[in-house]
Amino acid sequence: MSSPFVATSDPLWPDTLLSLLLSTDTVEGFLHELTLLTVAALPEGGMCGVTVSYDSHAMTIASSDELTTAVDRIQYRTGEGPCLDTMSTAVAHHIPDLSAEPRWRAFCTEAFASGVRSCLSLPLLGPVGTVGCYNLYNTHVSAFDDDARSRMGVFTGNAAGAVALALRMADQSKLNEDLHATLASRSVIDQAIGIVMAQQRCPALEAFALLSRASQNRNIKLHDLAAEIVTTVGGQTPGSSAFEPPG
Incomplete structure (x- = not known):
């Protein structure tokens, strides 16, 4: 099913994110559309998920596709991975080639077997701390070069504000x-x-x-x-x- 939201400007721009926030009725709907916008800004073969911490458990609240959810689940099940470290430290983690990455071997081995070749985890930093984490995956090695990482860093800063605002606007119950x-x-x-x-x-x-x-x-x-x-x-x-x- 195609997205009901059509960006009229660069998806990295804050006004596009604001329009998205105003055009969706639920937090879950907003976050799903946000992942699709993010994929549109990624290199070919890109995927996106948003992880939040709920009741001390990391969980994927939105993703661009089922493979992203499955790969996220590898991190949760093995208890290791760039997303989990980014959530706990608020520091970005980049893996150019999962087959050659010495960290998080359990995660990298299974994610590589699923078809993921590179990934980038970025913290979503809100006014009072980490709101969540962006999990960006790609089916190509070294998909996130310097330009892509810089571009996504800017986008993540804008997206974090929108996510924080969405959570504040939502009725807590x-x-x-x-x-x-x-x-x-x-x-x-x-x-x-x-x-x-x-x-x-x-x-x-x-x-x-x-x-x-x-x-x-x-x-x-x-x-x-x-x-x-x-x-x-x-x-x-x-x-x-x-x-x-x-x-």
Whole structure:
């Protein structure tokens, strides 16, 4: 489905971000459109996700595509990666070539196997601290050269202000509800991935790919397919206390 928002100026400009903020009804919708705007400003092969910290857990609240979400999940599952370090230190981290990066080897190995070749994690710094983190991935080696990093640094500064404003404008209870629902959905998908891994004896990324293809072939949402699998195997409907995320 195409985006309802059409930028009328350079997507890096603050007035474009303000127009985007005013044209979307929810924080989740704004952040998703923001990732699409970001991808438009990236080199070819680019992907984007936005990570926030919720109840001491890092989570992807919006992404430009499912692969980004899957690669983000590698960091959360392994407990290492440039995004997590950027979130904790507010320092940007750049990996020109995942195959040659000595840091975060567990993450780099799995992300490389998924097709990611380079990445850039940038802190979203708001008035009172780190609002979140940009996770920028690319299917090409050395995709984020000096010019690209400089350009994205400017964009991140503008985007951080827009994200901070969106969070302040949102009703806090509604925001918590949206975040809780998103975390619950991710929990169900993770449960289904674990089931497929056990049944097919395959790694997590392959299990996620199998679920994604099945979702597309059956023309149903990934979450709905995951809920169906979990219900069939576990005998409980997701949404019961057993499947509620921590909070």
